[in-house]
Amino acid sequence: MNERVQPIIELNELSKRYGIGDAEYFALSNLNLTILPGEFVMIMGPSGCGKTTLLNIMGLLDRATSGQYLLDGKAVERISRRRQARMRGNKIGFIFQNFNLVPGLNVIENVALPLVYRGYYKTRRLTVASKVLERFHLQEREYYMPWQMSGGQNQRVAIARALVNNPSIILADEPTGNLDSRNSHIVMEELKEIHDQGNTIVMVTHNAALTTYATRVINMLDGQIDTDVKTTADADLPTAAPKEPKKAKPRKKPRKNKKGKS
Numbered sequence: 423m424n425e426r427v428q429p430i431i432e433l434n435e436l437s438k439r440y441g442i443g444d445a446e447y448f449a450l451s452n453l454n455l456t457i458l459p460g461e462f463v464m465i466m467g468p469s470g471c472g473k474t475t476l477l478n479i480m481g482l483l484d485r486a487t488s489g490q491y492l493l494d495g496k497a498v499e500r501i502s503r504r505r506q507a508r509m510r511g512n513k514i515g516f517i518f519q520n521f522n523l524v525p526g527l528n529v530i531e532n533v534a535l536p537l538v539y540r541g542y543y544k545t546r547r548l549t550v551a552s553k554v555l556e557r558f559h560l561q562e563r564e565y566y567m568p569w570q571m572s573g574g575q576n577q578r579v580a581i582a583r584a585l586v587n588n589p590s591i592i593l594a595d596e597p598t599g600n601l602d603s604r605n606s607h608i609v610m611e612e613l614k615e616i617h618d619q620g621n622t623i624v625m626v627t628h629n630a631a632l633t634t635y636a637t638r639v640i641n642m643l644d645g646q647i648d649t650d651v652k653t654t655a656d657a658d659l660p661t662a663a664p665k666e667p668k669k670a671k672p673r674k675k676p677r678k679n680k681k682g683k684s
């Protein structure tokens with residue numbers, strides 16, 4: 423129903439500037455975006471339009487130059503870096519295109535890694551990690567090294583690692599970018615299941631065919647949101663409290679042209 427819920431992510435007039443002087447460049451430009459709990463948002467757009475920059479800011483891996491970011495209602499700009507790191511550990515799970523597994527650690531150790539920051543002892547870490555791997559039907563691979571696994575299996579390990587802390591939001595930057603279509607499908611089915619369980623997912627992709635999994639598709643262009651479309655008429659999806667429409671401010675500098683990816 424249309425109950426008003428607190429957005430899990432709210433970005434107001436967010437900008438990210440790189441460089442100074444002549445080299446000044448806005449990767450994000452006065453961007454406004456509200457994401458509600460339970461949405462499965464896919465972000466598309468040409469190479470260089472700011473997708474990764476946006477995801478990294480949402481994931482507290484990077485800071486905006488100006489604007490406001492409310493994560494679960496809290497203004498992150500006002501939070502110390504240490505508390506931000508703790509928030510990231512508790513609330514956010516990251517999945518990357520190149521899996522980012524630690525090559526010298528086996529599967530279960532990789533999945534258990536985020537729990538180090540929780541202060542769990544090793545046995546407890548491995549027990550929790552083992553449970554998550556079981557859910558992904560990877561328990562027989564617990565002691566494999568990443569190089570002994572397929573790309574699809576490694577990405578599923580990376581998803582297990584992203585979920586081990588029970589985050590409320592999953593951020594995925596082209597999680598199927600290095601996978602063939604069969605493995606892409608397997609990974610997408612896993613993400614769908616995670617979404618069906620009530621998690622919020624924000625995923626960047628270049629593959630338009632995957633948008634069938636999304637409840638909302640956002641197209642970015644030149645550091646701004648170009649189009650924003652709800653793709654499922656899901657009566658159970660909450661809607662945000664209406665906001666005053668804001669006029670986009672002009673970018674400080676025209677951005678240099680960049681060719682889009684195919």
Ligand SMILES: Nc1ncnc2c1ncn2[C@@H]1O[C@H](COP(=O)(O)OP(=O)(O)OP(=O)(O)O)[C@@H](O)[C@H]1O
Pocket residue numbers: 440441448449467468469470471472473474475476683
């Ligand atoms: N650390 C940095 N220093 C300077 N410029 C940067 C930096 N990181 C990103 N940029 C620039 O910001 C713009 C947005 O980059 P971003 O990585 O967000 O693009 P993207 O949409 O994720 O592209 P792709 O689809 O190729 O991954 C690009 O023009 C990029 O060159």
Ligand SMILES: [Mg+2]
Pocket residue numbers: 473474475595
């Ligand atoms: Mg990117």
